[in-house]
Amino acid sequence: DAGVIQSPRHEVTEMGQEVTLRCKPISGHDYLFWYRQTMMRGLELLIYFNNNVPIDDSGMPEDRFSAKMPNASFSTLKIQPSEPRDSAVYFCASSPTGHSTDTQYFGPGTRLTVL
C-alpha cells in the first residue's frame, strides 16, 4: 500500500487567497483525521471523519477553515481566505476502525506558507 497520500507537498500563497489541501487515505480505513503542526502550538487535531461523515470539528480554528470528504478515498481541507498565521504543516492521517487504540497512519504533510 502506498500509505496516506497528500498533495501538494508544499504550497506558497499570498494572504487572501484560497488554499485547498488534498488527502487520499489508506484504502479500507474508515477514519480520517486532519492535523496542523506549528512551532508555537505543536500538533493539533482539526477535524476527523468516520465513513466520510465529520464527527468532531471542534479543533477547526475559524470559519475560514472547512473540510469535506466526498467519498472514502478523498478528503480536502480548504482555507478561504488564507492568512499568514495559517502557515503550518498540515497532516492527514487515517486509521482502520473506530477503536480508540487503533494505530493512526500519517501522510507526509503539506507545508503551507502564506505570505
Next chain:
Amino acid sequence: KNQVEQSPQSLIILEGKNCTLQCNYTVSPFSNLRWYKQDTGRGPVSLTIMTFSENTKSNGRYTATLDADTKQSSLHITASQLSDSASYICVVLSGGSYIPTFGRGTSLIVHP
C-alpha cells in the same frame, strides 16, 4: 485542563548509548497513551500504544512504560543509532473520544 508535559525538551547522546524520555499527563478520563517518532520533514510514526492496564510495551529497541497512578510514562531507547535522531511526541487520548492532547515533543540528536 488536559495537559501533556515532556522532558527534556532536547537531548544529545552518542551512538550506542541508552536514553529515557519522560511524559507527564493530566488528561482525564484516560483512554490510552501513544508515543510517536517524527523524522524531520515527515509525518509522525506510531511506536507504542498503551492502555490503562498496560505497564510496559516494547517495539524493537523502544520500550515504553506507563504508571497510571502517577500519570507518568517514559520511552527508553536502547543502543541508540543515528537513525533515532528525531522528535518523540507523547499523546494522550481521553476516554471515549479521538480528541488527543499532544506533548510538545523531545528532540533527540544521536551523534556518531
